[in-house]
Amino acid sequence: MALLEVKNLKKSFAKTEVLKGIDLKVNRGDVVSILGPSGSGKTTLLRCINFLEKPDGGKLSFDGEDYDLSGISKSDIAAIRKKTGFVFQGYNLFANKNVLENVTLGLTSARKIPKNEADEKALEVLKKVGMDGYTDYYPSQLSGGQQQRVAIARALATDPSIIYFDEPTSALDPQLTSEVLEVMRELADEGMTMIVVTHEMGFAKEVSSHVVFMADGNVVEEGSSADFFDNPKEVRTREFLRLTE
Ligand code: ADP
Helix, strand or coil: CEEEEEEEEEEEECCEEEEEEEEEEEECCCEEEEECCCCCCHHHHHHHHCCCCCCCEEEEEECCEEEEHHHCCHHHHHHHHCCEEEECCCCCCCCCCCHHHHHHHHHHHHCCCCHHHHHHHHHHHHHHCCCHHHCCCCHHHCCHHHHHHHHHHHHHCCCCCEEEEECCCCCCCHHHHHHHHHHHHHHHHCCCEEEEECCCHHHHHHCCCEEEEEECCEEEEEEEHHHHHHCCCCHHHHHHHHHCC
16 A cells, blocks of 8 residues: 555646646655656645645545545644655754754654653664764754755654655755765665655666656656666656756
């Protein structure tokens, strides 16, 4: 059974239809890369399935429960969010909190987990991303790659069923990009379910199990990563792959 299935997701901003009826299915353990030209609706799709934008319509199944996206209740949104993690393009760490506090805050405040337990969990996930030696650093004292690794630790701390990544390396230079992609590759190897909006073709090809290619608010082509890269069917896909070579 799919962990997450989206059907006919629609979203407009004013009169512009940005998502024109998206279908997406993600099984447990899948790493799905969402590719496509700038402006095709990739970020909006991620933001809609995590309710950072309000979808206009569509259905969502998540972890065995069915929801109507246009009329979903606040309590259902909270229940889904409890099982999801989100890593943004900009790291979105709190500038006035140190690394440890950035990771524990979501545990102690939203989930009421005792501080000592939260600290223990934070150390465990910071270790996973290679940042356990930086607990008392502030974000401004870290490189972009280190900040993004802390953001990944923060997402991991709540033991999510799935993590959404929105262009996690687009603000980083190549060396810092590779340290973040390495952490994501390790998570994938451990079976973490992930949806990744990315321009990193190497990552999409080598790490993801599935690729979804979007253009103009539609899914143009999708398939296993091997099929997608070795045998693209649609003209638009071939053109896109040629341009990103
Ligand atoms: P991508 O992630 O593929 O680059 P986006 O989802 O960011 O695409 O954007 C898709 C389209 O939706 C773009 O034309 C963008 O300008 C528009 N858009 C995104 N967010 C908003 C918003 N909050 N208000 C108005 N238009 C938006």
